[in-house]
Amino acid sequence: MGRYADEFERSITDPESFWADAARAIDWYREPTVILDSSNPPFYRWFPDGEMNTCDNALDRHVRDGRGDQAALIYDSPVTGTSRRYTYRELLDQVARFAGVLQSLGVTKGDRVVIYLPMIPEAAISMLACARIGAVHSVVFGGFAAPELAARIDDAAPKVVVSASCGIEVNRVVEYKPLLDRAIELATSKPDRCVILQRPQAVALMTEGRDVDWAEAVAGAEPAACVPVKATDPLYILYTSGTTARPKGVIRDNGGHAVALRWTMDNLYDVKPGEVFWAASDVGWVVGHSYIVYAPLLAGCTTVLYEGKPVGTPDAGAFWRVISEYGVTALFTAPTAFRVIKKEDPDGELARKYDLSGMKYLFLAGERLDPETYRWAKDLLGIPVIDHWWQTETGWAIAGDPMGLEALPTKPGSPTVPMPGYDVRILDPDGNEVAPGVTGEIVLRLPLPPGCLPSLWHDDDRFVSSYLSRHDGAYVTGDGGYRDQDGYLYVMGRTDDVINVAGHRLSTGEMEEVLAGHPAVAECAVIGVHDPVKGEVPRGFVTLKAGVGQDPASLSAELVALVRDRIGPVAALRRVDVVEALPKTRSGKILRKTMRGIANGEDEPIPSTIDNLDALSALRPVLISAD
Ligand code: COA
Numbered sequence: 001m002g003r004y005a006d007e008f009e010r011s012i013t014d015p016e017s018f019w020a021d022a023a024r025a026i027d028w029y030r031e032p033t034v035i036l037d038s039s040n041p042p043f044y045r046w047f048p049d050g051e052m053n054t055c056d057n058a059l060d061r062h063v064r065d066g067r068g069d070q071a072a073l074i075y076d077s078p079v080t081g082t083s084r085r086y087t088y089r090e091l092l093d094q095v096a097r098f099a100g101v102l103q104s105l106g107v108t109k110g111d112r113v114v115i116y117l118p119m120i121p122e123a124a125i126s127m128l129a130c131a132r133i134g135a136v137h138s139v140v141f142g143g144f145a146a147p148e149l150a151a152r153i154d155d156a157a158p159k160v161v162v163s164a165s166c167g168i169e170v171n172r173v174v175e176y177k178p179l180l181d182r183a184i185e186l187a188t189s190k191p192d193r194c195v196i197l198q199r200p201q202a203v204a205l206m207t208e209g210r211d212v213d214w215a216e217a218v219a220g221a222e223p224a225a226c227v228p229v230k231a232t233d234p235l236y237i238l239y240t241s242g243t244t245a246r247p248k249g250v251i252r253d254n255g256g257h258a259v260a261l262r263w264t265m266d267n268l269y270d271v272k273p274g275e276v277f278w279a280a281s282d283v284g285w286v287v288g289h290s291y292i293v294y295a296p297l298l299a300g301c302t303t304v305l306y307e308g309k310p311v312g313t314p315d316a317g318a319f320w321r322v323i324s325e326y327g328v329t330a331l332f333t334a335p336t337a338f339r340v341i342k343k344e345d346p347d348g349e350l351a352r353k354y355d356l357s358g359m360k361y362l363f364l365a366g367e368r369l370d371p372e373t374y375r376w377a378k379d380l381l382g383i384p385v386i387d388h389w390w391q392t393e394t395g396w397a398i399a400g401d402p403m404g405l406e407a408l409p410t411k412p413g414s415p416t417v418p419m420p421g422y423d424v425r426i427l428d429p430d431g432n433e434v435a436p437g438v439t440g441e442i443v444l445r446l447p448l449p450p451g452c453l454p455s456l457w458h459d460d461d462r463f464v465s466s467y468l469s470r471h472d473g474a475y476v477t478g479d480g481g482y483r484d485q486d487g488y489l490y491v492m493g494r495t496d497d498v499i500n501v502a503g504h505r506l507s508t509g510e511m512e513e514v515l516a517g518h519p520a521v522a523e524c525a526v527i528g529v530h531d532p533v534k535g536e537v538p539r540g541f542v543t544l545k546a547g548v549g550q551d552p553a554s555l556s557a558e559l560v561a562l563v564r565d566r567i568g569p570v571a572a573l574r575r576v577d578v579v580e581a582l583p584k585t586r587s588g589k590i591l592r593k594t595m596r597g598i599a600n601g602e603d604e605p606i607p608s609t610i611d612n613l614d615a616l617s618a619l620r621p622v623l624i625s626a627d
């Protein structure tokens with residue numbers, strides 16, 4: 001057996017010994033004597049009697065170990081024309097001071113802090129400051145609109161919200177503060193205080209008595225020390241799209257998370273302390289949490305925080321500039337970023353202008369890596385291009401090619417093999433395992449490894465009903481796919497109402513709720529259709545209530561604007577068609593899968609249960625018509 005197979009086997013047959021070994025890479029105030037608490041299935045807890053602090057492991061530890069003068073974080077912002085390096089010592093100082101600010105505002109262990117910030121160092125500083133004092137952060141992605149932010153504020157009930165005057169989308173200034181004010185107005189749970197960073201591109205109007213200026217607060221702050229927390233205490237809540245409008249609050253604990261992420265830096269990403277790791281994502285997504293902030297710092301690497309896009313800031317050579325300028329060893333991004341670069345620079349001419357010789361690996365995740373994009377990136381860069389599959393809930397890769405453990409041969413279209421700790425099974429609808437090559441539901445047998453969600457925030461019941469109730473003793477990933485004869489996994493897409501737009505996870509159910517709320521709409525359906533750059537984009541279809549005389553074009557524009565206003569620009573719903581009828585089964589279920597198949601040009605069978613074949617025939621040309 002190779003090293004991968006040995007380690008994988010050990011992680012499944014003796015998970016406690018496997019993860020006890022991995023836990024040695026973390027500094028504990030109290031070493032765990034119990035590795036896994038399985039006394040209350042389906043709830044499992046890793047390292048229940050261990051005590052540590054995630055910020056201590058990410059910053060203080062490296063300063064103690066002599067890494068104080070090494071760059072911890074490089075902020076590169078083509079949209080503002082700035083670049084700044086923070087050494088571990090400087091970052092620690094800033095984090096400790098901001099932790100002092102939070103303490104002075106009454107934040108203590110277990111309190112929640114919502115962070116609504118663009119891609120600026122203060123985002124990482126706020127997250128680490130929360131970790132330092134045992135507070136629980138909840139970062140909300142900047143592309144969400146006020147009602148989405150309000151829903152998260154209501155669920156997390158934060159004492160403090162941290163935000164900024166604005167973000168910058170290529171050359172458009174997005175004012176964050178009015179969105180925050182509106183969200184607080186909408187929310188029933190009001191934060192006591194808001195800390196606002198004023199950026200030069202926009203001035204935020206402050207609310208007297210509630211809002212605090214970041215710079216002033218930090219100038220007068222006393223640095224705070226690390227507060228020991230239990231390994232099982234929550235580090236953060238990250239909301240993600242489910243099948244309904246209510247997002248799910250995924251909880252991440254402190255100990256299991258630190259152990260798992262630290263393990264991945266050596267064994268999956270093969271990046272060493274002192275090397276530069278760049279996750280070109282956003283701190284608002286799980287990739288940003290795990291691989292812009294926590295994992296690279298836990299491993300003593302230098303992380304890059306990039307406030308820009310793959311194209312347009314200023315061109316499709318932006319990634320290559322960053323890689324060569326900072327000596328990036330490994331880049332992690334979503335396939336969509338490469339598709340958009342390829343579209344603008346198909347021959348990769350811009351890449352040849354830069355010295356990319358220090359780059360060892362390209363890691364891609366967030367959506368399926370299509371073989372064409374894989375080959376383009378591989379030919380261009382001539383280095384291993386590694387697809388790996390994971391989700392917000394797991395916090396780190398379920399499947400990948402473990403570069404540091406044993407580089408396995410790549411098969412385009414497959415994220416290779418399960419990572420240690422993940423007992424992956426493919427099931428048919430009755431819960432029986434299927435043969436190699438047969439597609440089914442991808443599930444993970446419990447317990448999930450450290451770092452994965454122990455539950456949903458204040459909602460154990462929803463955790464069980466969403467993930468654990470369908471198949472006894474297994475976690476349902478929501479993805480479908482198969483394994484081949486060699487055990488390689490193929491993840492083909494979601495089996496629920498979740499879609500993946502430019503690597504961003506969105507719920508079609510949530511968009512439908514917005515459309516259905518319009519007074520003219522009788523019925524609606526939102527489906528994800530194939531898009532050559534974004535992977536998938538949503539398309540909406542509505543029927544009108546009797547007697548509605550509104551012009552379809554103006555209604556359609558209104559509905560597009562409504563979704564943008566309620567969910568945010570990130571929803572990227574650009575087209576809503578007003579149609580006569582939607583195809584349904586005899587029991588009244590809208591045939592979304594059939595509609596999706598036709599729109600994607602697939603040879604989609606018509607279900608025998610269809611009630612109104614004429615509606616489907618009338619819809620067919622609309623479904624297949626391009627924009
Ligand atoms: N704040 C405010 N608005 C935001 C935002 C933010 N943080 N992020 C995105 N938006 C807006 C965009 O400006 C765009 O607005 P528009 O409709 O006015 O043009 C809208 O949300 C849709 O954004 P997106 O789907 O990202 O499209 P895009 O055309 O702006 O960019 C890519 C497309 C491919 C360049 C971009 O999505 C990308 O870099 N993705 C890959 C990396 C990544 O972030 N992956 C996440 C997980 S790894």
Ligand code: AMP
Binds near residue numbers: 365369388415479
């Ligand atoms: P998120 O929670 O935003 O990270 O989205 C997770 C979902 O994205 C998964 O459930 C998959 O549907 C999809 N996904 C992520 N990475 C991959 C991948 N490498 N291959 C296929 N699908 C992926």
